[in-house]
Amino acid sequence: MEQIAQWIAGRPQASSDAAFLPVHDPVHGKPYAYCPRGSSDDVDAAVAAARAAYPAWSRMSGSQRAQWLNRLADAIEVRSEAFSQCESRDTGKPLALVRDIEIPRAIANFRFFAAACTQSLDQAFHQEAGLNYTLHQPLGVVGVISPWNLPLYLLTWKLAPALAAGNCVIAKPSEITPMSADLLARTAQEIGFPAGVLNIVQGSGETVGAALVSHLDVKAISFTGSTTVGHRIAAVCADQFKKVTLEMGGKNPALVFQDAPAHTLQTLVRAAFQNSGQICLCGSRILIHRDIYADFKKAFVTAASNLKIGAPSDPGTQLGPVMSEPHFRKVLSYIAMAREEGGSILCGGDAVSPSGYEGWFIAPTVIENLPMDSRFCQDEIFGPVVSLHAFDDDDQALALANASRYGLAASVWTNDLARAHRMAAEIECGIVWINTWMQRDLRTPFGGMKDSGFGREGGMEALKFFTEPKTVCIGTLPNG
Template identity: 60%
Template sequence: MRYFRHCIDGQSRDPASGRWLDVYDPANAQAYAKVAAGDAADVEAAIAAAGQAFPAWAGLPHSERARWLEKLADALEARLDAFAQAESEDAGKPIRLAREVEIPRAVANLRFFAHAATQFASESHHGQAGLNYTLRSPLGVVATISPWNLPLYLFTWKIAPALAAGNAVVAKPSEVTPATATMLGELAIEIGFPAGVLNIVHGLGPQVGEPLVNHDAVRAVSFTGSTGVGQRIAALAAPRLKKVSLELGGKNPTLVFADSDWRAQLDTLARSAFQNSGQICLCGSRLLVERSIYAEVREAMVERAQALHAGAPADEATTLGPLVSQAHYDKVLLALARAREEGGQVLCGGHALERAGWYVAPTVIEGLGPDSVSNREEIFGPVVTLQPFDDDSHALALANAGDYGLSASIWTRDLNRAHRLAAQLRVGMVWINTWLQRDLRTPFGGVGASGLGREGGAEAMRFFTDAKNVGLHLG
């Protein structure tokens, strides 16, 4: 039995309460580890350590902070296989996905923001009202709360810009998938990362997340997760006028036009629906297809879904792993039952797989309109719904139906149409003839129920700093 401890002030620590939570292997539904059940006492210790470490860390030259982030990236990259194996076991991910995509992206996050530390610059303005220049200073102690679906990928996406900007961090990873965040904390201790600059506190949201958000010493909160929890964080932070960045859910449309090269891109279309068993906020869970090619696309997607190989995450041939937890497994199965009640026709899948872990068959559903609950609420599983459209305006209306507005993809050879629709889609990000092709310099985030604020590149660095303008009269 492994034990995932807090990392506070440069040390691994047991929970102050002495309590632990079970951590489950999604592939067999058995507990394989324990994670610290943190509480307000652990949060207080971590915030105190961060507060003490902040002045020295903020006072370092930007290049020195960059070197520390590069050193952590080097150490992570050197142990990529161990981290990939841990991520695969902890989250039920196919080992190839963890090894080839997710852990390398965590390394890239650290390296990107190491570079950002030396390139991020303030503005100056001259000629209208004297000379003005803007200082951008780190906030102090900040909190990051990251989800279970991309455990190290999104953990580093938050801590890296916060550290690069000069803040001290108290990070709460998901208690469902705590392995790789803990390992990264231990790696930071091993390489001598300055004590107290990066602190990791495990535990449940009410016992750890809420005390973090409520603490007066925490100047900002960056959260990725469900819309409901994001709304709760916003409500707690509002009376304190605390900065929040909320990257929440998505119910993303994929618009496939008849003139697109969809047959050649079928692998990407299927991947956009089913990667990580659909447990990615950017997955294209609503496939909108021009009516003239609808039947062909429908049959092709069913064939691709049925060809996915559900198996042990450690098996190199596995392309579909289990869902992450019993609670999420139950939620997805309930959503499938609801889709049938609403009149949805299940073309393939729609059921649990007969094996030990939390496996759900890749599912394709048609016959549901834009107002159905199944097309409006996030399922976050290996489930895609199909809807035909007649023309550009119909496609746009279907795409913009609902409260979410995270991302969309448009598949067409007509670039005039693509740019016109991209401007009218009510989302934060649009891909044209591709999916999940990320430039880390670009803004990341959504509108409506998909969140508040933007992450990535200079947007993240601005979030984790305060702007102060200095005006000089030129007499």
């Protein structure tokens, strides 16, 4: 089986810890590769390489860094089929989903921030108190920690602005899905990307992640993952006064009103079950006006039941497995909990073995008759499971939507423009979609409220995070 390495100073290196972690194929439930367990020594080596590369990289002009990011985007595009096959095998996702959406979005991340870094954040002011101008300078060495659900897509979402701003980066991908990060590092080496600017350190969160977050020479951490881990990272960064942005969990409501447009049902089925529900933006609490509840429920359950579960290589597959055995058991335990809490299973509710595959497949599951304060409706489950709830009026819909400790995303389905604006203003979350889902303009800020996050990514917000503003004042009047 393949064994991947650490990528430090532009070349593959053996980990100082000789142990390896198995990388599983979720379709078959068996290991097919090995990832280094990693150690704090690996992080130290990567930080040293990044510090050595930093002066030259940070002194490049924005247009020079843009050329490198575009070259990397070009190289990924040339190898897009290899990246798609790699990501699909590592995650169990339908190949079409990876090929058509996730790899193109990873490429777009590099291209967007290549363009953005040629546009200055700096400003100048005069007349009030001398001549003042601001510099937005890179921080130095920064760390990015990305999750297992969208491995390359979310890794590049962090890497691209950090590099564009002039920082050198230590990236820690998930040990569950490490393979596309390794392919990215190999691709960077092949095009001669400056050594030490981009370092990939593989390993567990307990070793590599903790060492990266606590390292005194790492000036910022950008993290996407669970709220539990995010809390721990925030505490360490606060103790060091280290910059941090956290994109964490979600329990996202979808509000369906009587005048919802015709495409609502089809889009919400996708919003609930795409990537087997393993997207932080999935709509997992579907709130439906009581006047249309029965009809909408029937149609939604029928559509969910008809989703094809299967292997990623099958062009007809719409749902693959969940990505690890512990997560598989977690999702099934929540379904069992819903039964205990009095929920009615309308479809799904069980593990399945499509076409004889023995991996971690769970049927799309729809549940009703649960109170909003049940654990099933409050905890982020992150699987192909949703709950349905009826509401009687706008105020109740809003109250149910906000009855969560999370505040990442929501969608509102109505043709009433005044209602749409009111809901968007009063729902407590970082992004509200009106009559759509997962449309993203990379110029806009992205992040959550409450237990869903701290800080914002995307657009100029990301470049601001990865830089430090400095004001320079030139006196134009005599002192005193």
